[in-house]
Amino acid sequence: MAPGQDRQEATTVIGSSKLKEVRVEEAVGMVLAHDLTQIVPGEFKGRLFRKGHVVTAEDLPRLKDIGKENLYTIELADTDLHEDDAADRMARALAGERIACGEPAEGKVTLKSTVHGLASVAKEAVQAINRIGDIALATVVDRRVVRPGEALAATRAIPLIVPKTKVEQVERVARDFRAERGAAPVDVRPFRPMKAGLLTTGTEVYSGRIADKFGPAVSAKLAEFGSEVGEQRFAPDDRHTIVKEIHYLRKQGYDMILVSGGMSVDPDDRTPGAISAAGADIVSYGTPMLPGSMLLFGYLGNVPIFGLPGCVMHDPYTSFDVLLSRVLVGDTIGREDIVEMGYGGLHR
Ligand SMILES: Nc1nc2c(c(=O)[nH]1)N[C@H]1C(S)=C(S)[C@@H](COP(=O)(O)OP(=O)(O)OC[C@H]3O[C@@H](n4cnc5c(N)ncnc54)[C@H](O)[C@@H]3O)O[C@H]1N2
Numbered sequence: 001m002a003p004g005q006d007r008q009e010a011t012t013v014i015g016s017s018k019l020k021e022v023r024v025e026e027a028v029g030m031v032l033a034h035d036l037t038q039i040v041p042g043e044f045k046g047r048l049f050r051k052g053h054v055v056t057a058e059d060l061p062r063l064k065d066i067g068k069e070n071l072y073t074i075e076l077a078d079t080d081l082h083e084d085d086a087a088d089r090m091a092r093a094l095a096g097e098r099i100a101c102g103e104p105a106e107g108k109v110t111l112k113s114t115v116h117g118l119a120s121v122a123k124e125a126v127q128a129i130n131r132i133g134d135i136a137l138a139t140v141v142d143r144r145v146v147r148p149g150e151a152l153a154a155t156r157a158i159p160l161i162v163p164k165t166k167v168e169q170v171e172r173v174a175r176d177f178r179a180e181r182g183a184a185p186v187d188v189r190p191f192r193p194m195k196a197g198l199l200t201t202g203t204e205v206y207s208g209r210i211a212d213k214f215g216p217a218v219s220a221k222l223a224e225f226g227s228e229v230g231e232q233r234f235a236p237d238d239r240h241t242i243v244k245e246i247h248y249l250r251k252q253g254y255d256m257i258l259v260s261g262g263m264s265v266d267p268d269d270r271t272p273g274a275i276s277a278a279g280a281d282i283v284s285y286g287t288p289m290l291p292g293s294m295l296l297f298g299y300l301g302n303v304p305i306f307g308l309p310g311c312v313m314h315d316p317y318t319s320f321d322v323l324l325s326r327v328l329v330g331d332t333i334g335r336e337d338i339v340e341m342g343y344g345g346l347h348r
Pocket residue numbers: 200201202204205210211212213214215260261262263264265266269292293294308309310311312
């Protein structure tokens with residue numbers, strides 16, 4: 001029995017509310033005070049009976065099957081909330097504009113994204129809420145890519161009855177966060193559709209010795225995020241030509257410039273030098289993430305420019321995914337954003 005609960009003759013007191021036990025055999029006609037869950041491992045987990053359901057004689061064997069010998073009736077005090085109402089109020093307090101709150105079930109409400117974008121989840125608010133006790137908030141990590149309909153957070157009441165003050169504390173954390181940051185603690189920043197200019201370097205590709213694999217890989221990657229490659233150009237491993245082609249792409253007004261290949265340590269790897277010579281401010285050449293450690297990120301004026309290493313052609317998830325998603329929600333990338341990528345950045 002949880003602390004603060006006091007059991008006398010089949011009555012449990014939580015906060016100021018009373019939960020009275022009724023034997024299932026005597027419960028026909030009774031209204032269920034909360035959802036009842038069935039779990040059949042590997043087959044089913046979910047609500048078998050809904051809160052508000054009126055118990056019938058046919059229900060009795062099924063109630064016994066899920067281990068119910070007794071059911072609760074609740075006398076809810078003004079100062080307490082039912083688990084479903086607690087979960088619902090917390091979810092509404094936390095949710096931003098691009099979030100849909102589900103129906104409460106089993107004391108839980110799921111917050112789902114309505115758009116494709118980056119989860120925006122305030123870690124400090126989540127921690128403050130989970131320090132309160134009796135209630136729980138579980139979320140995905142900040143900046144995870146979410147699709148429409150995907151869950152990014154769920155609120156839950158732990159006991160069946162929660163003191164109102166606990167939920168009010170959650171509402172206060174959410175309100176203070178909104179006032180201070182002008183954003184909800186849980187929201188999604190949508191991807192903007194952008195057009196990229198792609199320059200593929202490599203004499204072996206330019207001369208036709210081998211077929212280009214970067215174009216299809218980068219086009220597919222941008223399409224995954226709702227963006228596109230506007231144009232692909234080719235250059236041999238010659239710095240002067242690469243600089244000229246970067247300037248050409250800049251003039252076309254693309255939202256970002258991507259230069260592929262020639263990013264590592266060989267004498268023929270001319271791309272980083274050429275991106276510098278083209279006049280870009282280099283935020284970082286080298287990214288503390290694997291795969292994608294040889295990636296370069298900078299700005300040519302205000303246009304993001306990437307040097308894409310070979311791994312982007314064949315690894316499904318690289319440092320390019322992380323930085324591309326940030327650019328597509330409109331973030332400006334600084335040195336510290338690159339530094340942060342190392343912790344948790346080993347993916348192979
Ligand atoms: N000694 C070291 N070796 C490597 C390092 C290192 O730090 N020290 N870094 C490794 C990493 S990480 C990567 S990623 C790779 C590749 O980097 P590059 O971007 O320089 O790639 P390239 O040298 O240009 O080409 C590698 C490989 O891929 C083929 N390629 C390149 N472009 C295309 C294209 N458009 N279509 C098809 N194939 C392409 C190229 O022919 C090479 O076979 O370096 C590691 N090595």
